[in-house]
Structure formats: C-alpha cells, structure tokens
Amino acid sequence: xxxxxxxxxxxxxxxxxxxxxxxxxxxGTAAVRRGLGLAAKxxxxxRDALILASYLLSQKVESLVTFDHSLxxxxxxxxxxxSLSIVHPDTLQD
Numbered sequence: 001x002x003x004x005x006x007x008x009x010x011x012x013x014x015x016x017x018x019x020x021x022x023x024x025x026x027x028g029t030a031a032v033r034r035g036l037g038l039a040a041k042x043x044x045x046x047r048d049a050l051i052l053a054s055y056l057l058s059q060k061v062e063s064l065v066t067f068d069h070s071l072x073x074x075x076x077x078x079x080x081x082x083s084l085s086i087v088h089p090d091t092l093q094d
Contacts, residue, residue, distance in 0.1 A: 027054050034079065042074060052077060056084050063087050 031054045039049035055061045063085040071086050
C-alpha cells in the first residue's frame with residue numbers, strides 16, 4: 001500500500017496529462033530488442049523493461065512517472081546519448 005504525499009485530485013490531474021502522451025508511444029521490434037537488453041542489464045521484469053524501452057525510444061518523453069519501486073531505484077537510465085529520468089508522481093510539478 002502506498003500513500004500520496006499530496007492531494008490525490010492534483011496527482012490524478014498531473015498523471016492524466018502524462019498518460020495522454022504515453023498512450024501514443026508505439027511498441028515495435030526495436031522496443032522489444034532494447035527491452036531485452038534492459039531486462040538483462042538492470043534485472044527487470046519483461047513488462048517493466050518493455051515499457052522503459054518504449055519510453056527510451058520516444059523522443060517525446062523525458063521522464064517515466066511510476067510508483068514501481070524497482071524502476072524508481074534506477075533513478076535514470078541511459079542508452080547511447082538518450083537518457084530517461086524515472087520519477088515518483090509526488091515529485092511532479094503542478
């Protein structure tokens with residue numbers, strides 16, 4: 001169980017803005033290949049690795065917003081010149 005550190009209504013509003021962007025990210029062969037590499041390198045499960053890989057391949061996304069403790073522990077993931085911050089929703093600006 002987790003507790004939000006801010007008003008849940010504010011958190012939902014901020015997350016909805018991120019979801020609109022995230023739902024447009026395609027998952028293809030490149031994401032699967034990159035995901036397999038990320039899973040091996042960071043000891044991630046398949047679903048987490050695939051999501052992370054898809055975000056890394058998208059130039060639109062600068063950060064992955066998640067409650068997942070294993071992803072949050074990574075803090076930042078880089079592949080080549082592309083890096084992605086991994087943040088908890090409580091750290092987002094309104």
